[in-house]
Amino acid sequence: MHFIRVFLAVLSCKLSRWAIRLLGRGGTAFPGRVALKICPDVLGVVSRNVRTILITGTNGKTTTSRMVEQAFIDTKKSYFSNKSGANLISGITAEFCMNATLTGKAKKEFAVIECDEAASKTVLKYLKPEVIVATNVFRDQLDRYGEITHTLNNIIEGISHSPESLLCLNADCSLIASIPSHVKNPTVFFGLNVPLERGDAKVLSDAPHCIHCKTEYEYDYRTYGHLGGFRCPKCGYSRPTPQYAVTEITAQDVDSSSVNMDLNGRDLFLHINLPAVYNIYNAAGAAAALDAFGFQRAEIAGALASFDCGFGRMEKFDLEGTPGRMMLVKNPAGCNQVMRYLAALPDAAMFVVCLNDKDADGTDISWIWDADFERLSTMGDRLTRVLVSGVRAEDMALRLKYAGVPADRMEIIHDYPTLVERMCQSEDRVFIMPTYTAMLDLRSTLQKRLGGKEFWE
Amino acid sequence: MSTTLRICHLYPDLLNLYGDRGNILCMKQRLAWRGIDAEITEVPAGAKADFANADLIFIGGGQDFEQEVLLSDLKSGKDKELKAAIQDGKTVLAICGGYQMLGNYYETWDGVRCDFIEAIDFYTVGSRERMIGNFAFRCGEHSGGSVVVGFENHSGKTYLGSGVEPLGRILAGSGNNGEDGGEGVRYRNVFGSYSHGPILPKNPSFCDFLLQTAIQTRHPDFCLEPLDDRFELAAHDAVLRSVLPDSEKSGI
Incomplete structure (x- = not known):
């Protein structure tokens, strides 16, 4: 049987x-x-x-x-x-x-x-x-x-x-x-x-x-x-x-x-x-x-x-002429590695963080305080702009304030189409660091604007 | 005030699970923004503690894996020293595991008992269900009266002895045990809480109350000046709105 x-x-x-x-x-x-x-x-x-x-x-x-x-x-x-x-x-x-x-x-x-x-x-x-x-x-x-x-x-x-x-x-x-x-x-x-x-x-x-x-x-x-x-x-x-x-x-x-x-x-x-x-x-x-x-x-x-990884693993985007990369983060160890990579870059960059606290992201966001965002402030003037988004954007912005990112370079933008618009306008490379569900939302907004294949294909 | 606040960070090697570093960072920065230095002394397991020369003792939360190491280190003498420091009126912030440690004991749900330092009369009993999620409580009058938001994640249910006051009353979430509406403990100058998140950065009033308590033991008339807390309050209010959607209407 x-x-x-x-x-x-x-x-x-x-x-x-x-x-x-x-x-x-x-x-x-x-x-x-x-x-x-x-x-x-x-x-x-x-x-x-x-x-x-x-x-x-x-x-x-x-x-x-x-x-x-x-x-x-x-x-x-x-x-x-x-x-x-x-x-x-x-x-x-x-x-x-x-x-x-x-x-x-x-x-x-x-x-x-x-x-x-x-x-x-x-x-x-x-x-x-x-x-x-x-x-x-x-x-x-x-x-x-x-x-x-x-x-x-x-x-x-x-x-x-x-x-x-x-x-x-x-x-x-x-x-x-x-x-x-x-x-x-x-x-x-x-x-x-x-x-x-x-x-x-x-x-x-x-x-x-x-x-x-x-x-x-x-x-x-x-x-x-x-x-x-x-x-x-x-x-x-x-x-x-x-x-x-x-x-x-x-x-x-x-x-x-x-x-x-x-x-x-x-x-x-x-x-x-x-x-x-x-x-x-x-x-x-x-x-x-x-x-x-x-x-x-x-x-x-x-x-x-x-090989080409895609799906938020250092995934490349062409933001209407501006080169962008998306780097999924899930935990302090992975996040620190992304920070280390960013801080070592020679050119000016815009940094975008999207922090969600849904089940697939982990509902506890306390780990952002263990991650070494202080490395970002070592970039000095090379870090031209930081956009913060996601369900827990306010927590993320606060973390960055304590990490020494100047308040006048930071902006909270909850609306994804507006966020993507701002990324496309950037003159510097854009590095996007979302948590898992934020990545899904952000990718779909990016796909609507830039085109591209569906993620399950 | 040309003084230094001496912070003793107890067990940074063992109790560091939930962004506890954020509490240290927050205290240090909020003092620095007011021109006050913070001197942080880390006391890991095996190191000697000098509680008498600290203004504030911070103890974070940890995981079970290292608990044996912690208990044997406490028994080597730190338990008595910490207890004496608390009786002496030292300001202490203790979170989750660090908070439980100050009580009488922890009993697992299947009956194994683990003795703690008995500095404050309360005990904790393990339950099978975890109390987990964003939560909010209002501090009592002796703790500044502010509304604190954070994240709790514990399976231990804590019960305070008679006459021992909680740190605050639960507005949303579980707190000490999910039954009596109390959260944390407030005893002499000890502030114990299940709130990580971490607790201090997005609760600036609570953080300042804690710092002021510590400073005033040496400088009784000292008051901290207010800071620009827009980022802090935005983060605070966002969590409060998510756990208490009517919070604005009811003026919490």
Whole structure:
């Protein structure tokens, strides 16, 4: 009888997705929920025989997925991915059902799947990826996820359901690097052998204490946040040596970075088609996963040099002649990296922040006080104008006042069409930093004005 | 006033979860804008505290992971010193976990009890449901009487001992326990609250009342001059409108 349930689940998933598309919407979660209702383990059936790379972690999931996916595109592989941020069990189930026959047989050979860190414990009960990439764990949406160790435990629980998967772990994240002490999976590590900050630098750390014995870590060097060459002086837990290591950052500018990598014993020069340090981490993770999956070095380098992420990940816009970039922020660690990128730019810039506090953004906005907006004031006169918007614009403006942004350069604009109008009028580059739901609203306003494809395509 | 306000930031390494840095930043700036220096001394776990030479002690909120470290550090002597400082009339701002820590104990919902420093007569009991969201309360007369807005996120329900006053009365949200309408604690010069957000930046009247309390222990006649609080009040009023849509009409 099970195959009838599978048949009905896949059928209703396809029908409801088709109906939703007919209505002109981009819903991805609902068809998956329908399928799961009819057949709770349908994901296990429709994902059988699909060679999958799954990417999870707090920051960098989407970007890493796009990097990995580019290699599948370039080599014309038969693959699919969950593109539109449908990264919970429902969205992932829907994507697999859509790529299966009505009898539940996979139609594609490969899948590149981004998975929400909290959802991984459920998803991995059914989906057995060939490779699992874990990017990092940062403090994020405490109102939803609770403590940072809770997030880590969700990932560990998920992995324990899939003991054959090759783990591709961030060696520099003391939380992620502790996963092998709980599971027996084959494991490789990636990381940055590049001291970006001194070991004793005062930084915002989301994990200052040893995950095993709670002693404060010491650092040989830091890269950002709690990432870096950590070691526990008491129990000896320390950063594992990564087989996939960035050995040198040779260039960084407004649009890209270039690095040298040790790719499990072989040298690889990478030109990464996105700027900022956190994308170097994403590239290292993607390169490790692709190499482990059997891709050639030239294919890996080609993918990283040409991928296009979009969807608020350093996404480029042409604001009627003014270059703009949108950088989604979700938490203090990610936000600090955006600040660091902005503060290092040589040219004048307009900065736009849109802060919402809806469920998908996190209803608690206290994190803006932990993020290092003070870096903005180090830009001095290069920061020509700051526009503040979103449901919590007033809180954001107050934060910027305390960060030292001059009041006469700051303006609260709640209305998005007016906001976009002002961005288009800017003579300087525009950097837009929205939270998740603010990004959705802002993108739709931008699309109305500038044209462009719908985000779920 | 050519003086310095000495702020002791207790456990910045352990209790720093909800933008607590914003409270320090806010106190420092609001003093600086009035020409008063703030000297911030961080006292992490393992370091010796000198509460006697502080004008104001700030304790933030934290997560359970580090709680053992915190409790064992308190037991090494800081508990008695902090208690003595409170009895002595030191001004203290304590948020969430830092607030709970000043009470008698915390009991989890399944009955595990964790003893705290017993500086003030109250206790906290864990519940399965979290009290979470934007909220507002009005401070009592002894705390300046202003309306404070913030964000609460706690599963502990706090019950004050008889004769112990709350910091304020809830206008919207849960506060101490969601039952008796009280929020936080007010005892000698201690201000305890579940409000992070963080509490001080968008509640300038409350912040100034706190700073003035601290300054007046050494300079009894000192009054802080008013500042341009347009940004602060805009943020305050926006939250108040969202939790109490009729607030303007009813003149809160």
